Amino acid sequence: EVQLVESGGGLVRPGGSLRLSCAASGFSFSSYSMNWVRQAPGKGLERVSSITIAGTYIFYADSVQGRFTISRDNANNSLYLQMNSLRAEDTAMYYCVRENYYDSSGSLFDYWGQGTLVTVAS
Amino acid sequence: QPVLTQPPSVSGAPGQTVTISCTGSSSNIGADYDVHWYQQLPGTAPKLLISSNNNRPSGVPDRFSGSKSGTSASLAITGLQAEDEADYYCQSYDTSLSAVFGTGTKVTVL
Numbered sequence: 001e002v003q004l005v006e007s008g009g010g011l012v013r014p015g016g017s018l019r020l021s022c023a024a025s026g027f028s029f030s031s032y033s034m035n036w037v038r039q040a041p042g043k044g045l046e047r048v049s050s051i052t053i054a055g056t057y058i059f060y061a062d063s064v065q066g067r068f069t070i071s072r073d074n075a076n077n078s079l080y081l082q083m084n085s086l087r088a089e090d091t092a093m094y095y096c097v098r099e100n101y102y103d104s105s106g107s108l109f110d111y112w113g114q115g116t117l118v119t120v121a122s
Numbered sequence: 123q124p125v126l127t128q129p130p131s132v133s134g135a136p137g138q139t140v141t142i143s144c145t146g147s148s149s150n151i152g153a154d155y156d157v158h159w160y161q162q163l164p165g166t167a168p169k170l171l172i173s174s175n176n177n178r179p180s181g182v183p184d185r186f187s188g189s190k191s192g193t194s195a196s197l198a199i200t201g202l203q204a205e206d207e208a209d210y211y212c213q214s215y216d217t218s219l220s221a222v223f224g225t226g227t228k229v230t231v232l
Contacts, residue, residue, distance in 0.1 A: 035221075044226040045160075045168065045211055059220060095167055099221065105174065106155040106215030112167040 002026040002111045004096045009116030016086050020116060022079040022096030027111075030074035033099040035109065036081045038092040038118075046092075049081060050099060064090075086120045093117050125150060126212050126224035133230040134202045142227045144195040144212035150222055152193035155215040159188055159197045162209040171210070172197060199229070207231045 008020040020036070035050040049070040050059040058070055069082040079096055096113040127145045134140040144157060151157055159172035170179055172188040175195065185201045195214075199206055212224035 045223045047221060047223065050221075102174075107221050108156075108158040108170065108173055108213065109160070109168075109221070110170050110173075110179075112169065114167055 002098070004098065004111055004113035006094065006096045006113045006116035009094065009118045011119045011121065012086055013122050014087060014120055016120070017082070017084045018086065018118060020081040020083065020094055020096075020118075022113060024077045024079065024096075024098075027098070029072075029077040033101065033107075034072060034079045035097040035099050036070065036079075037095045037097050037109070037112075038090075039095070039115075040089070040092040043092075048094070051079070083118070086118075088120050091118060091120050125216065125222045126214060128210075128212060128224040128227045130225070131228045131230065133232055134199075135232045136202055136204065138202050139198060139200045140202055140229060141199075142197045142210055142212075142229070144197070144214075144224050146193050146195075146214060146222075148193060149218070150193075150214045150216045151190065151195060153217050157188065157190050157195035158213045159186075160211045160213065162211065163205075164208065168211060202229075202231055204231050 003025045005023045033052045036048045038046050038048050048061050051070045067085045071080045093115040095115045097109045098111040099107050100110045101107045132140045156174040160168040161171040162168040175190040176188040187198050189196050210227045216222050
């Protein structure tokens with residue numbers, strides 16, 4: 001059974017830092033691109049960052065470019081998101097998501113974690 | 123960031139059919155990339171509902187169906203049930219080599 005379990009969320013003051021982790025199991029982690037997708041309270045989904053299998057291609061949304069860093073440890077089946085210079089608008093549920101490039105017709109997000117809540121407030 | 127447009131809300135009585143549109147452009151849906159749909163029940167993570175335009179993963183009821191034409195796609199829910207009340211998101215791929223989400227639609231069962 002595929003499982004993605006996030007941790008590391010919490011309350012942090014503006015300007016502070018947090019490191020999110022995602023523990024993956026039940027599949028060959030090193031064979032899939034991985035993503036962080038967030039959802040602000042009452043809002044839609046925003047793809048924050050993604051990383052390919054070997055980490056050779058990394059995507060960041062404009063809203064987090066220069067402040068967030070995604071990384072992965074294939075040996076330990078783990079995904080990370082280092083978040084620095086946090087702002088109130090970063091308050092959201094953060095989901096760890098597996099991205100499946102099934103063929104040339106695109107990709108889909110076939111497994112989602114339960115999410116970890118990040119609250120940025122003074 | 124979302125580049126796929128959905129209606130904010132749709133509603134219907136139990137047993138009725140509701141349809142959710144997802145409008146993109148020539149750089150995503152119109153570029154022949156597949157469209158996928160996700161269901162997010164209240165307080166839970168999104169779940170893949172329809173893959174590759176019209177395929178239902180195991181366990182998804184057949185009252186959910188998808189279609190795609192040109193630069194748009196649609197999700198239909200026939201025989202609407204109370205447990206279908208949720209938020210629904212479409213997703214495709216873009217020529218910028220990035221996955222893109224829709225704006226999301228809240229389905230209300232009257």
